[in-house]
Amino acid sequence: MKFDLKKISLSEVNEYLQNYNKKSNNRIFKITNPNGNHAICAGLKDDIEVNVDGHAGYYFAGMNMNAKIIINGNVGTGVAENMMSGVVHVKGNASQSAGATAHGGTLIIDGNTSSRCGISMKGVDIIVKGSVGHMSAFMAQSGNLLICGDAGEALGDSIYEAKIFIKGKVKSLGADCEEKKIDNNDKKILKSLLDKAGLNKENIQNFKMYGSARKLYNFNIDNVSEY
Amino acid sequence: MCGIVGIYLKNKKYHKDLGKFLSGMMNNMATRGPDSAGFAIYSSEKKNKFKYSVCFTNINSSEVKKNLLKKIKDAKIKIISDHIVIETSLNPSKVLNIINKFENLSLVGYGNAIEIFKQVGNPKDVVKNFNLEKFSGSHAIGHTRMATESAITTDGSHPYSTGKDECLVHNGSLSNHNNLRRSLKKRGIKIKSQNDTEVAAGYISDGLSNNKSLKETLIDGLKDLDGFYTFISGTKNGMAIVRDEIACKPAVVAETNDYVAIASEFQAMAHLPGVNNAKIFEPDPGLVYSWGQ
Numbered sequence: 036m037k038f039d040l041k042k043i044s045l046s047e048v049n050e051y052l053q054n055y056n057k058k059s060n061n062r063i064f065k066i067t068n069p070n071g072n073h074a075i076c077a078g079l080k081d082d083i084e085v086n087v088d089g090h091a092g093y094y095f096a097g098m099n100m101n102a103k104i105i106i107n108g109n110v111g112t113g114v115a116e117n118m119m120s121g122v123v124h125v126k127g128n129a130s131q132s133a134g135a136t137a138h139g140g141t142l143i144i145d146g147n148t149s150s151r152c153g154i155s156m157k158g159v160d161i162i163v164k165g166s167v168g169h170m171s172a173f174m175a176q177s178g179n180l181l182i183c184g185d186a187g188e189a190l191g192d193s194i195y196e197a198k199i200f201i202k203g204k205v206k207s208l209g210a211d212c213e214e215k216k217i218d219n220n221d222k223k224i225l226k227s228l229l230d231k232a233g234l235n236k237e238n239i240q241n242f243k244m245y246g247s248a249r250k251l252y253n254f255n256i257d258n259v260s261e262y
Numbered sequence: 263m264c265g266i267v268g269i270y271l272k273n274k275k276y277h278k279d280l281g282k283f284l285s286g287m288m289n290n291m292a293t294r295g296p297d298s299a300g301f302a303i304y305s306s307e308k309k310n311k312f313k314y315s316v317c318f319t320n321i322n323s324s325e326v327k328k329n330l331l332k333k334i335k336d337a338k339i340k341i342i343s344d345h346i347v348i349e350t351s352l353n354p355s356k357v358l359n360i361i362n363k364f365e366n367l368s369l370v371g372y373g374n375a376i377e378i379f380k381q382v383g384n385p386k387d388v389v390k391n392f393n394l395e396k397f398s399g400s401h402a403i404g405h406t407r408m409a410t411e412s413a414i415t416t417d418g419s420h421p422y423s424t425g426k427d428e429c430l431v432h433n434g435s436l437s438n439h440n441n442l443r444r445s446l447k448k449r450g451i452k453i454k455s456q457n458d459t460e461v462a463a464g465y466i467s468d469g470l471s472n473n474k475s476l477k478e479t480l481i482d483g484l485k486d487l488d489g490f491y492t493f494i495s496g497t498k499n500g501m502a503i504v505r506d507e508i509a510c511k512p513a514v515v516a517e518t519n520d521y522v523a524i525a526s527e528f529q530a531m532a533h534l535p536g537v538n539n540a541k542i543f544e545p546d547p548g549l550v551y552s553w554g555q
Contacts (some may be wrong), residue, residue, distance in 0.1 A: 071529030089538060090528050109542055111528060112512065130512070130544060149544050150509055169509075169547065 036061065041068045045075060052085065052102075053078050071111070076104050082121070093130075096123045099140060115142045118159055131168065134161045137178070143232050150187065153180045156197055162232040172199050173209065181228045183237070191245050199245040200225050202237070210261040211251040215244045264433040265291025265385075265406040265526045266420075266513075268494040268501050269534075270553045273520035277305075281397030283534060285389045287523070288404045290530040292385040295406030298419040299388040300380025302429040302496055305399035307374035314348040314357060314372040315379065317416050321366040333360045343391040345370070345379050354426070368416070368454075371423030375498045378429060380405075380419040401554065403496045405431035412457040422460045424451060425467030427498040432459040433526055434491035434511045442486070462487055466495055480504045480550045492545075494524055500554025509547035516540035522553050 079102035109127035118137040128146035137159035147165035166184030175197035185203035192209020267287040371378035405420035421429040439458040469479030
Protein backbone atom coordinates (compact mmCIF):
# COMPACT_ATOMS: atom_id res chain seq x y z
CA MET A 36 0.00 0.00 0.00
CA LYS A 37 1.24 3.50 -0.85
CA PHE A 38 0.71 6.80 0.94
CA ASP A 39 1.50 10.10 -0.72
CA LEU A 40 1.91 12.72 2.00
CA LYS A 41 0.97 15.39 -0.52
CA LYS A 42 -2.47 13.84 -0.74
CA ILE A 43 -3.13 12.42 2.71
CA SER A 44 -2.37 13.94 6.10
CA LEU A 45 0.51 12.62 8.17
CA SER A 46 -1.67 12.02 11.23
CA GLU A 47 -4.01 9.82 9.17
CA VAL A 48 -1.06 7.77 7.87
CA ASN A 49 0.48 7.41 11.33
CA GLU A 50 -2.85 6.44 12.87
CA TYR A 51 -3.47 3.85 10.16
CA LEU A 52 -0.03 2.29 10.58
CA GLN A 53 -0.21 2.37 14.38
CA ASN A 54 -3.51 0.46 14.40
CA TYR A 55 -2.92 -1.87 11.49
CA ASN A 56 -4.74 -5.19 11.59
CA LYS A 57 -2.34 -7.69 13.15
CA LYS A 58 -3.73 -10.57 11.07
CA SER A 59 -3.50 -8.93 7.66
CA ASN A 60 -1.09 -10.54 5.22
CA ASN A 61 -0.22 -7.30 3.47
CA ARG A 62 2.51 -5.90 5.66
CA ILE A 63 4.62 -3.72 3.36
CA PHE A 64 3.95 0.00 2.95
CA LYS A 65 5.48 2.90 1.09
CA ILE A 66 5.38 6.59 1.95
CA THR A 67 6.28 9.26 -0.60
CA ASN A 68 6.76 13.04 -0.33
CA PRO A 69 7.79 13.16 3.34
CA ASN A 70 9.07 16.71 2.62
CA GLY A 71 10.84 17.08 5.94
CA ASN A 72 7.74 16.57 8.07
CA HIS A 73 8.19 15.67 11.73
CA ALA A 74 7.22 12.43 13.51
CA ILE A 75 6.69 10.34 10.38
CA CYS A 76 6.17 6.67 11.39
CA ALA A 77 6.13 7.57 15.08
CA GLY A 78 4.81 5.00 17.51
CA LEU A 79 4.47 1.97 15.21
CA LYS A 80 3.83 -1.20 17.20
CA ASP A 81 3.68 -4.20 14.87
CA ASP A 82 6.02 -6.08 12.60
CA ILE A 83 5.20 -4.23 9.41
CA GLU A 84 7.72 -2.84 6.92
CA VAL A 85 7.55 0.80 5.86
CA ASN A 86 9.70 2.27 3.09
CA VAL A 87 9.91 6.06 2.95
CA ASP A 88 11.19 7.82 -0.13
CA GLY A 89 12.60 11.32 0.51
CA HIS A 90 13.85 13.38 3.46
CA ALA A 91 12.12 13.41 6.85
CA GLY A 92 12.16 15.88 9.74
CA TYR A 93 12.43 15.42 13.50
CA TYR A 94 11.64 12.24 15.49
CA PHE A 95 11.37 9.96 12.47
CA ALA A 96 10.30 6.45 13.56
CA GLY A 97 10.28 7.53 17.21
CA MET A 98 9.22 4.97 19.84
CA ASN A 99 9.27 2.20 17.27
CA MET A 100 8.31 -1.32 18.37
CA ASN A 101 8.74 -4.32 16.07
CA ALA A 102 8.42 -2.46 12.76
CA LYS A 103 11.13 -2.31 10.11
CA ILE A 104 11.32 1.25 8.80
CA ILE A 105 13.63 2.20 5.95
CA ILE A 106 14.12 5.71 4.63
CA ASN A 107 15.81 6.51 1.38
CA GLY A 108 16.91 10.00 2.43
CA ASN A 109 18.04 12.11 5.39
CA VAL A 110 16.36 12.49 8.76
CA GLY A 111 16.27 15.33 11.29
CA THR A 112 16.83 15.42 15.05
CA GLY A 113 15.97 12.38 17.18
CA VAL A 114 15.52 9.58 14.65
CA ALA A 115 14.28 6.40 16.39
CA GLU A 116 14.23 8.23 19.72
CA ASN A 117 13.15 5.90 22.50
CA MET A 118 12.88 2.94 20.12
CA MET A 119 11.96 -0.29 21.94
CA SER A 120 12.58 -2.90 19.22
CA GLY A 121 12.55 -3.38 15.46
CA VAL A 122 14.84 -1.86 12.85
CA VAL A 123 15.23 1.68 11.57
CA HIS A 124 17.51 2.07 8.57
CA VAL A 125 18.46 5.54 7.30
CA LYS A 126 20.11 5.48 3.88
CA GLY A 127 21.20 9.13 4.09
CA ASN A 128 22.49 11.23 7.00
CA ALA A 129 20.91 11.81 10.38
CA SER A 130 20.87 15.01 12.40
CA GLN A 131 21.60 15.25 16.11
CA SER A 132 20.49 12.90 18.92
CA ALA A 133 20.01 9.88 16.67
CA GLY A 134 18.69 6.94 18.72
CA ALA A 135 18.32 9.08 21.85
CA THR A 136 17.23 7.06 24.92
CA ALA A 137 16.40 4.03 22.74
CA HIS A 138 15.89 0.83 24.74
CA GLY A 139 16.25 -1.79 22.04
CA GLY A 140 16.15 -2.63 18.37
CA THR A 141 18.68 -1.65 15.70
CA LEU A 142 19.32 1.75 14.16
CA ILE A 143 21.45 1.72 11.03
CA ILE A 144 22.66 4.95 9.44
CA ASP A 145 24.48 4.66 6.11
CA GLY A 146 25.76 8.25 6.19
CA ASN A 147 26.92 10.48 9.05
CA THR A 148 25.16 11.75 12.13
CA SER A 149 25.71 15.10 13.78
CA SER A 150 26.17 15.63 17.50
CA ARG A 151 24.93 13.52 20.44
CA CYS A 152 24.32 10.31 18.54
CA GLY A 153 23.12 7.70 21.04
CA ILE A 154 22.63 10.20 23.87
CA SER A 155 21.38 8.34 26.95
CA MET A 156 20.93 5.12 24.95
CA LYS A 157 19.50 2.30 27.04
CA GLY A 158 20.04 -0.91 25.11
CA VAL A 159 19.74 -0.10 21.41
CA ASP A 160 22.34 -1.13 18.82
CA ILE A 161 23.32 1.86 16.70
CA ILE A 162 25.48 1.33 13.62
CA VAL A 163 26.79 4.40 11.82
CA LYS A 164 28.64 3.68 8.58
CA GLY A 165 29.97 7.25 8.42
CA SER A 166 31.10 9.57 11.22
CA VAL A 167 29.40 10.97 14.32
CA GLY A 168 29.48 14.51 15.74
CA HIS A 169 30.49 15.75 19.17
CA MET A 170 29.20 14.39 22.49
CA SER A 171 28.09 11.09 20.98
CA ALA A 172 27.10 8.35 23.45
CA PHE A 173 26.72 11.05 26.13
CA MET A 174 25.47 9.31 29.30
CA ALA A 175 24.94 6.12 27.29
CA GLN A 176 23.68 3.47 29.71
CA SER A 177 23.64 0.22 27.77
CA GLY A 178 23.66 -1.11 24.23
CA ASN A 179 26.27 -0.69 21.51
CA LEU A 180 27.32 2.16 19.27
CA LEU A 181 29.40 1.13 16.27
CA ILE A 182 31.04 3.84 14.18
CA CYS A 183 32.89 3.07 10.95
CA GLY A 184 34.10 6.65 10.45
CA ASP A 185 35.38 9.20 12.98
CA ALA A 186 33.95 10.68 16.17
CA GLY A 187 33.83 14.34 17.18
CA GLU A 188 34.83 15.84 20.52
CA ALA A 189 33.97 14.33 23.92
CA LEU A 190 32.98 10.84 22.77
CA GLY A 191 31.30 8.84 25.52
CA ASP A 192 31.13 11.64 28.06
CA SER A 193 29.80 10.32 31.40
CA ILE A 194 29.15 6.93 29.81
CA TYR A 195 27.75 4.06 31.90
CA GLU A 196 27.75 0.49 30.57
CA ALA A 197 27.26 1.02 26.83
CA LYS A 198 30.05 -0.10 24.49
CA ILE A 199 31.46 2.06 21.70
CA PHE A 200 33.26 0.40 18.77
CA ILE A 201 35.01 2.72 16.34
CA LYS A 202 37.22 2.27 13.31
CA GLY A 203 38.20 5.88 12.61
CA LYS A 204 39.73 8.66 14.67
CA VAL A 205 38.37 9.99 17.94
CA LYS A 206 38.82 13.75 18.24
CA SER A 207 38.67 13.56 22.03
CA LEU A 208 37.17 11.43 24.77
CA GLY A 209 34.62 12.77 27.24
CA ALA A 210 34.86 12.56 31.01
CA ASP A 211 35.18 9.01 32.37
CA CYS A 212 35.44 7.36 28.95
CA GLU A 213 38.49 5.20 28.20
CA GLU A 214 39.72 2.66 25.72
CA LYS A 215 38.98 -0.95 26.71
CA LYS A 216 40.58 -4.24 25.81
CA ILE A 217 38.43 -6.24 23.41
CA ASP A 218 37.74 -9.74 24.80
CA ASN A 219 36.12 -12.69 23.04
CA ASN A 220 32.64 -11.69 24.10
CA ASP A 221 33.18 -8.17 22.74
CA LYS A 222 34.40 -9.68 19.48
CA LYS A 223 31.14 -11.62 19.21
CA ILE A 224 29.13 -8.44 19.78
CA LEU A 225 31.21 -6.53 17.23
CA LYS A 226 30.84 -9.31 14.66
CA SER A 227 27.07 -9.44 15.12
CA LEU A 228 26.76 -5.66 14.74
CA LEU A 229 28.75 -5.74 11.52
CA ASP A 230 26.62 -8.60 10.23
CA LYS A 231 23.40 -6.75 11.05
CA ALA A 232 24.48 -3.82 8.89
CA GLY A 233 25.77 -6.01 6.05
CA LEU A 234 29.35 -5.02 6.80
CA ASN A 235 30.71 -8.57 6.75
CA LYS A 236 33.84 -7.47 4.91
CA GLU A 237 35.00 -5.24 7.76
CA ASN A 238 37.91 -6.64 9.75
CA ILE A 239 37.16 -6.57 13.46
CA GLN A 240 40.87 -6.02 14.17
CA ASN A 241 40.50 -2.48 12.80
CA PHE A 242 38.11 -1.43 15.55
CA LYS A 243 38.85 -0.03 18.96
CA MET A 244 36.48 -0.22 21.90
CA TYR A 245 35.64 2.46 24.45
CA GLY A 246 33.64 2.27 27.65
CA SER A 247 33.29 3.66 31.14
CA ALA A 248 36.28 4.08 33.46
CA ARG A 249 33.66 3.90 36.25
CA LYS A 250 35.29 6.70 38.22
CA LEU A 251 32.28 8.97 38.24
CA TYR A 252 29.74 6.39 39.47
CA ASN A 253 29.94 7.64 43.05
CA PHE A 254 30.51 11.18 44.14
CA ASN A 255 34.13 11.93 44.82
CA ILE A 256 35.24 15.43 45.72
CA ASP A 257 38.43 15.01 43.67
CA ASN A 258 36.31 14.66 40.52
CA VAL A 259 34.06 17.64 41.20
CA SER A 260 35.07 19.45 38.03
CA GLU A 261 34.05 16.45 35.91
CA TYR A 262 30.43 16.22 37.10
CA MET B 263 12.91 28.56 19.07
CA CYS B 264 12.78 30.87 15.97
CA GLY B 265 13.14 29.88 12.33
CA ILE B 266 15.84 31.23 10.07
CA VAL B 267 16.12 30.88 6.31
CA GLY B 268 18.38 32.14 3.56
CA ILE B 269 18.71 31.59 -0.15
CA TYR B 270 21.49 32.57 -2.52
CA LEU B 271 20.77 32.14 -6.22
CA LYS B 272 23.73 31.11 -8.34
CA ASN B 273 21.65 30.88 -11.50
CA LYS B 274 20.22 34.16 -12.77
CA LYS B 275 17.24 32.42 -14.30
CA TYR B 276 15.78 32.08 -10.79
CA HIS B 277 16.22 35.75 -9.78
CA LYS B 278 12.61 36.47 -10.63
CA ASP B 279 11.49 33.64 -8.32
CA LEU B 280 13.45 34.82 -5.26
CA GLY B 281 10.38 36.13 -3.42
CA LYS B 282 8.38 33.04 -4.24
CA PHE B 283 11.12 30.74 -2.92
CA LEU B 284 11.61 32.78 0.25
CA SER B 285 7.91 33.11 1.03
CA GLY B 286 7.53 29.33 0.88
CA MET B 287 10.51 28.96 3.20
CA MET B 288 9.11 31.47 5.70
CA ASN B 289 5.60 30.02 5.62
CA ASN B 290 7.06 26.61 6.43
CA MET B 291 8.96 28.08 9.38
CA ALA B 292 5.92 29.89 10.81
CA THR B 293 5.52 27.15 13.43
CA ARG B 294 9.01 27.87 14.80
CA GLY B 295 8.29 31.55 15.29
CA PRO B 296 4.70 32.83 15.32
CA ASP B 297 5.34 36.23 16.99
CA SER B 298 6.84 38.28 14.20
CA ALA B 299 8.69 37.91 10.94
CA GLY B 300 10.99 39.80 8.65
CA PHE B 301 13.12 39.46 5.57
CA ALA B 302 15.90 41.16 3.64
CA ILE B 303 16.04 41.07 -0.14
CA TYR B 304 19.13 41.87 -2.15
CA SER B 305 18.50 42.95 -5.71
CA SER B 306 20.77 44.51 -8.30
CA GLU B 307 22.26 47.75 -7.07
CA LYS B 308 21.87 51.09 -8.75
CA LYS B 309 25.12 53.02 -8.83
CA ASN B 310 25.09 56.15 -6.66
CA LYS B 311 21.61 55.45 -5.41
CA PHE B 312 20.64 54.27 -1.98
CA LYS B 313 17.50 52.57 -0.79
CA TYR B 314 16.19 53.25 2.73
CA SER B 315 13.70 50.81 4.24
CA VAL B 316 11.66 52.65 6.82
CA CYS B 317 8.77 51.58 9.05
CA PHE B 318 6.04 54.13 9.80
CA THR B 319 3.50 54.14 12.62
CA ASN B 320 0.47 56.29 13.53
CA ILE B 321 0.50 58.21 10.28
CA ASN B 322 -1.09 57.51 6.92
CA SER B 323 1.07 56.65 3.97
CA SER B 324 0.16 59.60 1.73
CA GLU B 325 1.14 62.01 4.48
CA VAL B 326 4.51 60.26 4.90
CA LYS B 327 5.11 60.46 1.18
CA LYS B 328 4.22 64.16 1.01
CA ASN B 329 6.46 65.01 3.97
CA LEU B 330 9.40 63.03 2.62
CA LEU B 331 9.17 64.51 -0.88
CA LYS B 332 9.39 67.97 0.62
CA LYS B 333 12.77 67.10 2.11
CA ILE B 334 14.16 64.67 -0.48
CA LYS B 335 13.36 66.08 -3.89
CA ASP B 336 14.54 63.19 -6.10
CA ALA B 337 13.03 60.50 -3.87
CA LYS B 338 11.40 57.54 -5.58
CA ILE B 339 8.96 56.21 -3.01
CA LYS B 340 7.46 52.74 -2.71
CA ILE B 341 4.92 52.00 0.01
CA ILE B 342 4.16 48.42 1.08
CA SER B 343 2.03 47.79 4.18
CA ASP B 344 3.62 49.83 7.01
CA HIS B 345 6.98 50.15 5.24
CA ILE B 346 8.27 52.72 2.86
CA VAL B 347 11.29 52.32 0.62
CA ILE B 348 12.94 55.59 -0.38
CA GLU B 349 15.36 55.58 -3.29
CA THR B 350 17.54 58.63 -3.68
CA SER B 351 20.98 59.78 -4.75
CA LEU B 352 21.21 62.26 -1.88
CA ASN B 353 24.13 61.79 0.51
CA PRO B 354 23.32 59.01 3.06
CA SER B 355 24.23 61.06 6.14
CA LYS B 356 21.77 63.74 5.05
CA VAL B 357 19.01 61.23 4.36
CA LEU B 358 19.54 59.43 7.66
CA ASN B 359 19.32 62.79 9.42
CA ILE B 360 16.06 63.61 7.67
CA ILE B 361 14.53 60.22 8.54
CA ASN B 362 15.62 60.57 12.17
CA LYS B 363 13.82 63.88 12.47
CA PHE B 364 10.44 62.31 11.63
CA GLU B 365 8.85 61.08 14.83
CA ASN B 366 6.71 58.45 13.13
CA LEU B 367 9.48 56.89 11.05
CA SER B 368 12.09 54.37 12.09
CA LEU B 369 14.86 53.17 9.82
CA VAL B 370 14.97 49.40 9.30
CA GLY B 371 18.01 49.32 7.02
CA TYR B 372 19.62 50.91 3.98
CA GLY B 373 22.11 50.27 1.22
CA ASN B 374 22.63 50.05 -2.53
CA ALA B 375 21.05 46.62 -2.88
CA ILE B 376 19.14 45.75 0.30
CA GLU B 377 15.49 46.19 1.20
CA ILE B 378 14.27 45.05 4.63
CA PHE B 379 10.75 44.48 5.87
CA LYS B 380 9.64 43.30 9.30
CA GLN B 381 6.42 43.24 11.22
CA VAL B 382 4.69 41.82 14.27
CA GLY B 383 2.27 38.98 13.52
CA ASN B 384 2.17 35.47 12.14
CA PRO B 385 4.82 35.02 9.42
CA LYS B 386 2.19 33.82 6.96
CA ASP B 387 0.37 37.14 7.32
CA VAL B 388 3.56 39.19 7.26
CA VAL B 389 4.66 37.51 4.03
CA LYS B 390 1.27 38.37 2.49
CA ASN B 391 1.20 41.94 3.80
CA PHE B 392 4.52 42.71 2.15
CA ASN B 393 3.72 40.79 -1.04
CA LEU B 394 6.98 38.89 -0.68
CA GLU B 395 6.10 36.55 -3.57
CA LYS B 396 6.49 39.42 -6.03
CA PHE B 397 10.09 40.27 -5.12
CA SER B 398 13.02 39.38 -7.31
CA GLY B 399 16.74 39.54 -6.56
CA SER B 400 19.95 37.60 -6.09
CA HIS B 401 19.75 36.53 -2.44
CA ALA B 402 17.50 36.88 0.56
CA ILE B 403 17.36 36.12 4.27
CA GLY B 404 14.31 35.64 6.47
CA HIS B 405 13.35 35.09 10.08
CA THR B 406 10.31 33.91 12.03
CA ARG B 407 10.53 34.90 15.67
CA MET B 408 9.54 33.27 18.93
CA ALA B 409 10.45 36.08 21.29
CA THR B 410 12.72 35.36 24.26
CA GLU B 411 15.16 38.20 24.89
CA SER B 412 13.09 41.31 24.25
CA ALA B 413 9.54 42.50 23.56
CA ILE B 414 7.38 41.56 20.57
CA THR B 415 7.74 44.75 18.56
CA THR B 416 8.99 45.67 15.11
CA ASP B 417 12.21 46.88 16.75
CA GLY B 418 12.60 43.45 18.36
CA SER B 419 12.11 41.63 15.04
CA HIS B 420 14.80 40.35 12.72
CA PRO B 421 16.64 40.86 10.38
CA TYR B 422 18.83 43.47 12.06
CA SER B 423 20.80 45.85 9.96
CA THR B 424 23.38 48.07 11.61
CA GLY B 425 25.42 48.93 8.53
CA LYS B 426 25.06 49.59 4.84
CA ASP B 427 23.73 46.53 2.96
CA GLU B 428 24.22 44.30 6.01
CA CYS B 429 21.75 42.11 7.79
CA LEU B 430 21.66 39.37 10.38
CA VAL B 431 19.11 36.80 11.54
CA HIS B 432 19.63 34.68 14.63
CA ASN B 433 18.22 31.57 16.24
CA GLY B 434 19.39 31.40 19.83
CA SER B 435 20.37 33.90 22.49
CA LEU B 436 23.53 35.69 23.57
CA SER B 437 24.64 36.05 27.17
CA ASN B 438 27.27 38.78 26.90
CA HIS B 439 25.32 41.25 24.80
CA ASN B 440 25.13 43.99 27.44
CA ASN B 441 28.89 44.31 27.79
CA LEU B 442 29.40 44.04 24.08
CA ARG B 443 26.72 46.66 23.40
CA ARG B 444 28.55 49.15 25.61
CA SER B 445 31.91 48.57 23.96
CA LEU B 446 30.46 48.68 20.41
CA LYS B 447 28.62 51.92 21.17
CA LYS B 448 31.91 53.42 22.32
CA ARG B 449 33.36 52.44 18.96
CA GLY B 450 30.62 54.39 17.19
CA ILE B 451 28.29 51.53 16.23
CA LYS B 452 24.62 52.55 16.41
CA ILE B 453 22.46 50.06 18.32
CA LYS B 454 18.86 51.04 18.97
CA SER B 455 17.17 48.21 20.83
CA GLN B 456 17.80 46.05 23.91
CA ASN B 457 17.85 42.99 21.69
CA ASP B 458 20.84 40.61 21.78
CA THR B 459 20.85 39.99 18.03
CA GLU B 460 21.20 43.66 17.21
CA VAL B 461 24.45 43.60 19.20
CA ALA B 462 25.73 40.72 17.07
CA ALA B 463 24.74 42.69 13.96
CA GLY B 464 26.69 45.63 15.37
CA TYR B 465 29.66 43.35 15.96
CA ILE B 466 29.57 42.34 12.29
CA SER B 467 29.29 45.98 11.17
CA ASP B 468 32.31 46.81 13.30
CA GLY B 469 34.31 43.99 11.70
CA LEU B 470 33.30 44.92 8.16
CA SER B 471 34.09 48.59 8.72
CA ASN B 472 37.58 47.51 9.76
CA ASN B 473 38.04 45.90 6.34
CA LYS B 474 37.55 42.35 7.53
CA SER B 475 35.47 40.04 5.36
CA LEU B 476 32.16 38.70 6.63
CA LYS B 477 33.77 35.28 7.01
CA GLU B 478 36.70 36.65 9.02
CA THR B 479 34.34 38.65 11.22
CA LEU B 480 32.20 35.61 11.98
CA ILE B 481 35.30 33.54 12.78
CA ASP B 482 36.36 36.21 15.30
CA GLY B 483 32.78 36.21 16.60
CA LEU B 484 33.17 32.60 17.72
CA LYS B 485 35.51 33.94 20.44
CA ASP B 486 33.71 37.18 21.24
CA LEU B 487 30.02 36.24 21.10
CA ASP B 488 29.02 34.13 24.09
CA GLY B 489 25.78 32.18 23.91
CA PHE B 490 24.11 29.81 21.59
CA TYR B 491 23.35 30.70 18.06
CA THR B 492 22.92 29.90 14.45
CA PHE B 493 23.48 33.10 12.46
CA ILE B 494 22.76 33.81 8.82
CA SER B 495 24.27 37.08 7.73
CA GLY B 496 24.01 38.84 4.39
CA THR B 497 26.00 41.48 2.56
CA LYS B 498 25.64 42.99 -0.90
CA ASN B 499 27.78 40.21 -2.34
CA GLY B 500 26.57 37.10 -0.58
CA MET B 501 25.74 35.40 2.66
CA ALA B 502 27.25 33.25 5.40
CA ILE B 503 26.16 30.88 8.14
CA VAL B 504 27.81 29.95 11.43
CA ARG B 505 26.73 27.82 14.39
CA ASP B 506 28.29 28.06 17.83
CA GLU B 507 30.53 25.23 19.03
CA ILE B 508 27.81 23.46 21.00
CA ALA B 509 25.46 23.61 18.00
CA CYS B 510 22.15 23.19 19.84
CA LYS B 511 20.43 25.42 17.31
CA PRO B 512 19.68 23.57 14.10
CA ALA B 513 20.60 24.38 10.52
CA VAL B 514 20.57 22.50 7.26
CA VAL B 515 22.04 23.53 3.92
CA ALA B 516 20.95 22.34 0.48
CA GLU B 517 23.22 23.22 -2.42
CA THR B 518 22.60 22.64 -6.12
CA ASN B 519 24.21 24.15 -9.23
CA ASP B 520 21.45 26.77 -9.16
CA TYR B 521 21.22 27.85 -5.53
CA VAL B 522 22.25 27.49 -1.91
CA ALA B 523 19.40 27.30 0.59
CA ILE B 524 19.77 27.41 4.36
CA ALA B 525 17.05 26.80 6.91
CA SER B 526 16.45 25.71 10.49
CA GLU B 527 14.70 22.59 9.21
CA PHE B 528 14.63 20.74 5.91
CA GLN B 529 10.86 21.16 5.58
CA ALA B 530 11.45 24.88 4.92
CA MET B 531 13.13 24.04 1.63
CA ALA B 532 11.17 20.97 0.55
CA HIS B 533 9.38 23.05 -2.14
CA LEU B 534 12.56 24.26 -3.88
CA PRO B 535 13.26 22.89 -7.37
CA GLY B 536 15.50 19.83 -7.42
CA VAL B 537 16.05 19.88 -3.66
CA ASN B 538 15.77 16.11 -3.31
CA ASN B 539 18.90 15.75 -5.43
CA ALA B 540 20.74 18.62 -3.77
CA LYS B 541 23.86 18.21 -1.67
CA ILE B 542 22.32 18.38 1.78
CA PHE B 543 24.38 18.82 4.94
CA GLU B 544 24.34 20.28 8.41
CA PRO B 545 26.93 22.99 8.99
CA ASP B 546 29.59 21.76 11.43
CA PRO B 547 29.77 23.50 14.80
CA GLY B 548 32.14 26.45 14.97
CA LEU B 549 32.77 26.59 11.21
CA VAL B 550 31.84 29.51 8.98
CA TYR B 551 30.36 28.74 5.57
CA SER B 552 29.99 31.55 3.05
CA TRP B 553 28.81 31.98 -0.50
CA GLY B 554 29.28 34.67 -3.07
CA GLN B 555 31.96 36.81 -1.50
